Amino acid sequence: MPQPAGQHTVRRHNCALVLDAIADSPGLSRAGVAARTGLTKATVSTLVDRLAAASLVREQGPQHRAGPGRRGTSLSLSPEGPHGLGVEIAVDHVATCLVDLTGEVRWSAVSPSANRAQPAGRVLTRVAKAVRTALGEAAARDVTVGGVGVAVPGLVEASTGLLRRAPNLGWRDVDVPAELRRRTGLEAEVLVGNEANLAALAELRAGGHDGLRDFVHVSGEIGIGAGIVLDGELYHGTRGFGGELGHFPVSSRGPLCSCGARGCLERLAGQDAILGRAGAADLPTLLDRLEDGDRKAAAAVRAAARPLGTALSSVLNLLDVPAVVLGGTYARLFPWLGEPLRAELTGRVLSAPWQPIGVLRSPLGTEAAVRGAATAAVHTIVADPDTFIADGVLP
Amino acid sequence: MPQPAGQHTVRRHNCALVLDAIADSPGLSRAGVAARTGLTKATVSTLVDRLAAASLVREQGPQHRAGPGRRGTSLSLSPEGPHGLGVEIAVDHVATCLVDLTGEVRWSAVSPSANRAQPAGRVLTRVAKAVRTALGEAAARDVTVGGVGVAVPGLVEASTGLLRRAPNLGWRDVDVPAELRRRTGLEAEVLVGNEANLAALAELRAGGHDGLRDFVHVSGEIGIGAGIVLDGELYHGTRGFGGELGHFPVSSRGPLCSCGARGCLERLAGQDAILGRAGAADLPTLLDRLEDGDRKAAAAVRAAARPLGTALSSVLNLLDVPAVVLGGTYARLFPWLGEPLRAELTGRVLSAPWQPIGVLRSPLGTEAAVRGAATAAVHTIVADPDTFIADGVLP
Numbered sequence: 001m002p003q004p005a006g007q008h009t010v011r012r013h014n015c016a017l018v019l020d021a022i023a024d025s026p027g028l029s030r031a032g033v034a035a036r037t038g039l040t041k042a043t044v045s046t047l048v049d050r051l052a053a054a055s056l057v058r059e060q061g062p063q064h065r066a067g068p069g070r071r072g073t074s075l076s077l078s079p080e081g082p083h084g085l086g087v088e089i090a091v092d093h094v095a096t097c098l099v100d101l102t103g104e105v106r107w108s109a110v111s112p113s114a115n116r117a118q119p120a121g122r123v124l125t126r127v128a129k130a131v132r133t134a135l136g137e138a139a140a141r142d143v144t145v146g147g148v149g150v151a152v153p154g155l156v157e158a159s160t161g162l163l164r165r166a167p168n169l170g171w172r173d174v175d176v177p178a179e180l181r182r183r184t185g186l187e188a189e190v191l192v193g194n195e196a197n198l199a200a201l202a203e204l205r206a207g208g209h210d211g212l213r214d215f216v217h218v219s220g221e222i223g224i225g226a227g228i229v230l231d232g233e234l235y236h237g238t239r240g241f242g243g244e245l246g247h248f249p250v251s252s253r254g255p256l257c258s259c260g261a262r263g264c265l266e267r268l269a270g271q272d273a274i275l276g277r278a279g280a281a282d283l284p285t286l287l288d289r290l291e292d293g294d295r296k297a298a299a300a301v302r303a304a305a306r307p308l309g310t311a312l313s314s315v316l317n318l319l320d321v322p323a324v325v326l327g328g329t330y331a332r333l334f335p336w337l338g339e340p341l342r343a344e345l346t347g348r349v350l351s352a353p354w355q356p357i358g359v360l361r362s363p364l365g366t367e368a369a370v371r372g373a374a375t376a377a378v379h380t381i382v383a384d385p386d387t388f389i390a391d392g393v394l395p
Numbered sequence: 396m397p398q399p400a401g402q403h404t405v406r407r408h409n410c411a412l413v414l415d416a417i418a419d420s421p422g423l424s425r426a427g428v429a430a431r432t433g434l435t436k437a438t439v440s441t442l443v444d445r446l447a448a449a450s451l452v453r454e455q456g457p458q459h460r461a462g463p464g465r466r467g468t469s470l471s472l473s474p475e476g477p478h479g480l481g482v483e484i485a486v487d488h489v490a491t492c493l494v495d496l497t498g499e500v501r502w503s504a505v506s507p508s509a510n511r512a513q514p515a516g517r518v519l520t521r522v523a524k525a526v527r528t529a530l531g532e533a534a535a536r537d538v539t540v541g542g543v544g545v546a547v548p549g550l551v552e553a554s555t556g557l558l559r560r561a562p563n564l565g566w567r568d569v570d571v572p573a574e575l576r577r578r579t580g581l582e583a584e585v586l587v588g589n590e591a592n593l594a595a596l597a598e599l600r601a602g603g604h605d606g607l608r609d610f611v612h613v614s615g616e617i618g619i620g621a622g623i624v625l626d627g628e629l630y631h632g633t634r635g636f637g638g639e640l641g642h643f644p645v646s647s648r649g650p651l652c653s654c655g656a657r658g659c660l661e662r663l664a665g666q667d668a669i670l671g672r673a674g675a676a677d678l679p680t681l682l683d684r685l686e687d688g689d690r691k692a693a694a695a696v697r698a699a700a701r702p703l704g705t706a707l708s709s710v711l712n713l714l715d716v717p718a719v720v721l722g723g724t725y726a727r728l729f730p731w732l733g734e735p736l737r738a739e740l741t742g743r744v745l746s747a748p749w750q751p752i753g754v755l756r757s758p759l760g761t762e763a764a765v766r767g768a769a770t771a772a773v774h775t776i777v778a779d780p781d782t783f784i785a786d787g788v789l790p
Contacts, residue, residue, distance in 0.1 A: 001689065136655020142789055155745060155746060157749075164746070164749060165745070165748075214633045226713075228713070230723075235714075237714055237716070238609045238715055238716055238717055239715055239717070239746065239750055240715070240752075241712075241715040241745065241746045242713065242714055242715040243713065243715075244712035244713060244715075244745055245712070245713060247711050247712065247743075247745065248712075249645075249705050249709065250644075250647075251647050252645075252646050252647065252648070253647070253648070259745075261743065266573070310644050314643050315713060316641035316646065317636075317640070317642065317643075318621075318623070318637065318638065318639060318640060318710060318713070318714075319632060319637060319713075320631070320632020320633055320634055320635070320636040320637040320638075320639075321632070321633055322634070324634055339625065348642075348656065350550060350552060350560070350636065350639055350642065350654075351559070353560075353637045354552075354559060355636075
């Protein structure tokens with residue numbers, strides 16, 4: 001039950017309301033924002049001036065409009081405003097990118113880095129170097145970095161921001177934001193999140209699945225990552241650990257997993273399992289063979305549809321979301337994996353007879369997690385622009 | 396992002412705000428409601444008068460208060476106001492109850508009824524008879540029935556209200572509210588929902604787990620029902636089918652299930668499986684033997700902890716909720732089931748090392764579903780009292 005806003009929060013609330021309206025409908029005039037938000041034109045004008053002075057909003061030439069009356073200017077989120085800096089710490093690389101307020105990627109870089117079983121300090125020194133390069137790039141473009149988001153392959157505790165466990169890196173209890181701040185002198189806010197959750201966030205904001213507000217995003221790289229989107233929001237779980245699917249028990253007699261159990265999903269349907277069954281050394285080789293119509297390769301991909309379908313049908317029966325989006329490696333395998341997976345889900349999801357299940361391909365490729373990290377940083381600015389203007393790192 | 400309320404919705408919104416404050420803090424004065432809601436005292440007084448005239452709120456003697464000034468009267472939800480009528484259509488019985496606005500059960504009845512594989516029309520005629528009895532009971536108590544909730548053991552589609560499939564009844568595509576209205580001449584709103592979801596709702600409102608806002612409620616009767624509570628709200632899923640757990644695939648070589656798959660959770664951990672392993676004819680016999688320290692009976696219950704722990708650990712890894720509440724048959728078996736289940740979960744849930752998992756016993760017993768159905772009906776009144784007053788079935 002919403003409560004009337006206290007006096008001191010009114011500007012903050014209305015500032016967010018105005019920016020949200022502009023983000024939702026680029027091209028609105030000040031009068032249009034007033035009509036949509038229920039605020040007076042005078043209030044809207046004051047707030048738009050404030051947002052424009054901080055480069056959050058830009059105003060462009062007269063709006064095209066038929067009929068009489070003064071032509072309003074057209075408002076939109078400013079692509080020259082503060083950017084989000086995204087970082088991904090993966091097992092075999094470090095990625096960075098800059099995303100503007102509209103969600104466009106303006107710059108990105110990937111450095112191969114053998115991070116597996118390396119001490120956190122050594123890897124974070126490499127990451128700090130990549131962050132400094134990105135900050136230099138932002139400075140060269142004369143844009144502010146309004147926030148930093150870091151995607152990590154592990155369990156991040158929301159209350160402390162600690163990376164509690166990253167099995168594929170071998171890390172425990174690492175305070176990634178503090179370590180990066182210490183190494184870079186960063187002043188902007190640093191968020192950290194699970195890479196699969198942030199990839200799902202990128203999919204929600206930039207995947208182009210028009211109107212799809214509820215889905216499970218799954219990608220199969222070294223682990224299997226899942227992120228849950230419910231009602232247009234990333235679902236984090238009560239402590240930030242939501243969306244773990246890699247250790248879903250598919251087969252009680254399957255191969256032993258590093259977690260100690262048998263037959264975990266990632267041992268049966270992850271990239272390594274598919275490559276192993278196909279007898280392919282790496283993903284490009286597998287893709288070449290698939291393109292050439294190699295039967296063994298196609299069968300190896302099809303064989304992953306069964307365990308993946310078993311796990312995802314349980315997720316869909318539990319959550320009742322209408323679609324699965326395949327990202328990362330699974331997006332590249334989509335032409336061979338999509339239909340067998342749809343068939344598995346149709347046979348197992350209880351509601352499938354009268355509510356067909358969407359099996360969709362992510363257009364974002366392997367940069368989804370780093371893009372999601374930057375998007376999360378941008379999102380904190382757009383969700384509360386007044387605080388950003390008051391406290392933010394402005395030029 | 397909340398929008399300012401349009402003029403026509405203001406009274407409706409404020410009426411709900413006032414009733415919500417009173418429901419949250421019974422004993423508030425009119426001035427206290429004004430302070431909590433931010434509304435003026437004059438507005439609060441008008442709205443309280445409206446709510447009191449409809450018997451939704453009662454006012455009692457002067458509030459005990461130290462210090463000077465007029466003593467306010469104490470406001471609370473009226474136990475003599477409209478009641479919710481709950482109905483449960485189970486495989487072997489029909490239950491009904493009346494719940495007042497405060498959530499207290501004021502009357503209940505259970506009739507054994509062999510409903511399995513009976514035509515829906517025949518069963519619904521029995522149900523209508525039970526509903527008429529409950530309506531007569533309400534009339535004898537001189538209370539209005541403000542809404543009816545019906546709990547059914549199957550998939551209820553939110554958009555249509557159709558019971559799409561109830562495997563244990565053998566029903567498909569039944570419009571339960573229309574059938575009941577036709578047979579009883581009911582004018583109150585009739586809601587229908589899945590029995591496990593409604594049991595979870597009852598647990599949330601009346602389970603007494605103070606402050607627990609996120610949990611999975613599981614009960615094991617003929618099927619295995621689960622209901623998910625997230626952030627203090629029952630999670631329905633996008634189409635109303637959320638919370639299905641019975642066909643979770645625990646073992647690829649387990650016994651064949653009626654759904655066509657092998658090793659579904661309800662075949663391995665449901666009441667029938669436990670009774671079968673214990674060699675007990677029915678639940679009272681099993682409980683007697685457990686009380687007497689019978690080892691075979693205790694081993695049969697412990698054996699259910701493993702498949703239940705496998706399924707629930709996957710649910711907890713996916714949703715990151717901090718507790719499982721065991722209801723129905725599982726609540727009765729709690730002294731023998733609780734610890735083995737906690738051990739399974741602790742070994743399998745990835746966050747368990749630093750966030751212990753709660754395994755709690757429901758105090759509600761087998762009436763949770765019917766109580767949840769009545770609670771849902773009451774909840775629609777409390778959530779929107781103005782519409783109830785305008786359109787409701789008032790004396």
